[in-house]
Amino acid sequence: MRRIIKKFNLKKFNTFGIEVIADYFFAFTDIIDLKSFLKNDLYNHLDKQVLGGGSNILLTKDFKGVIIHPFCKDIVKKKTTSNSYLIKADAGVNWDSFVEKCVENNWYGLENLSGIPGKVGAAPIQNIGAYGVELKDFIEKIETINLETHELEIFYHDQCNFGYRDSIFKQSLKGKHVITAVYFSLLKEPNLVTSYKAVEEELNKIGPATAQNLRKAILNIRESKLPKPIDFPNAGSFFKNPIISLSEFKKIKSKNPEIPHYIESDKKVKIPAAWLIEQCGFKGYKNGKVAVHDKQALVIINTGGAKAKDILNLADKICSKVKKTFGIQLEKEINLI
Numbered sequence: 001m002r003r004i005i006k007k008f009n010l011k012k013f014n015t016f017g018i019e020v021i022a023d024y025f026f027a028f029t030d031i032i033d034l035k036s037f038l039k040n041d042l043y044n045h046l047d048k049q050v051l052g053g054g055s056n057i058l059l060t061k062d063f064k065g066v067i068i069h070p071f072c073k074d075i076v077k078k079k080t081t082s083n084s085y086l087i088k089a090d091a092g093v094n095w096d097s098f099v100e101k102c103v104e105n106n107w108y109g110l111e112n113l114s115g116i117p118g119k120v121g122a123a124p125i126q127n128i129g130a131y132g133v134e135l136k137d138f139i140e141k142i143e144t145i146n147l148e149t150h151e152l153e154i155f156y157h158d159q160c161n162f163g164y165r166d167s168i169f170k171q172s173l174k175g176k177h178v179i180t181a182v183y184f185s186l187l188k189e190p191n192l193v194t195s196y197k198a199v200e201e202e203l204n205k206i207g208p209a210t211a212q213n214l215r216k217a218i219l220n221i222r223e224s225k226l227p228k229p230i231d232f233p234n235a236g237s238f239f240k241n242p243i244i245s246l247s248e249f250k251k252i253k254s255k256n257p258e259i260p261h262y263i264e265s266d267k268k269v270k271i272p273a274a275w276l277i278e279q280c281g282f283k284g285y286k287n288g289k290v291a292v293h294d295k296q297a298l299v300i301i302n303t304g305g306a307k308a309k310d311i312l313n314l315a316d317k318i319c320s321k322v323k324k325t326f327g328i329q330l331e332k333e334i335n336l337i
């Protein structure tokens, strides 16, 4: 790949397949490369935006600045303790290839996060999660370059304010750092999470409860439920699952006794956004060049040539109806750029 490109079409760099043009695109291969680019007088005054695999974003307009893309791809075992391995993975490593490598090497913990698109560098941003596992439980520290000072900084786990699909990098430090590598603390012994019924059932079909088989089970479930961006351009879950108070939940449940829910800590209840959207009649709903997927109501798809405004109009329609019907305000999971 050429490393600095002018007037770059980002169509292949976002899984919604939206065509927008960035003034500049820069792919860095290591920290020294990134630092020298940031110091270069030709570029240091420009707006900057980091883009990994583009699987959690909606590009709303041409980008007047430089898109920074991690192209560093090393994975190194840094340390072994009595019960864990410290593994450093560069930001540009494909997330699922990393999980595959961990499973192959018996570095345990990430099996349930198999099949999530994107790059390692983006994974902590929204603390990716699936099938009962969240990334935060395996992060020791994160290495970044501060876009203002150009200095290397380290954020230890406790400094990252991880939450449900959330971290400090989506909040107060949004857009201020480039994550260049992530250090994972992975287990020496398997501790397989099979608490989700679908996972347990699929695993039973495959064979003994090993990390390899758990990864296979997760990949099978995802394959059967989630539309592939290559067939149906999308950015995964468009909305977060709303977390509401117990009293709000009781009111809704009195009118909808069948409402699915998960009790969170401190008297909060999480409701699957897909269920709310489906109840409002949007599953499979088509609106011009966009649609709600017919198997997974949380996924909005570009059915061909959609612009961000088409997707946002449909998202607004869904939000208003859910608010009117249940009194719940949906929040977008994806990032608007």
Ligand SMILES: Cc1cc2nc3c(=O)[nH]c(=O)nc-3n(C[C@H](O)[C@H](O)[C@H](O)COP(=O)(O)OP(=O)(O)OC[C@H]3O[C@@H](n4cnc5c(N)ncnc54)[C@H](O)[C@@H]3O)c2cc1C
Pocket (backbone or CB within 6 Å): 015, 049, 050, 051, 052, 053, 054, 055, 056, 057, 070, 091, 116, 117, 118, 119, 120, 121, 122, 123, 124, 125, 126, 127, 128, 129, 130, 177, 178, 179, 180, 226, 227, 228, 229, 234, 235, 236, 237, 335
């Ligand atoms: C089909 C499908 C299924 C999905 N399933 C799941 C799932 O099960 N669970 C889940 O949690 N997510 C899921 N996602 C969402 C998405 O894959 C993850 O959020 C992923 O981590 C995004 O990675 P990315 O490299 O594509 O990030 P991008 O979309 O490129 O970027 C996302 C955000 O992170 C920032 N960013 C990216 N890289 C860096 C970096 N190195 N430094 C600083 N900022 C950076 C960007 O500026 C942007 O704000 C799914 C998406 C799709 C399309």
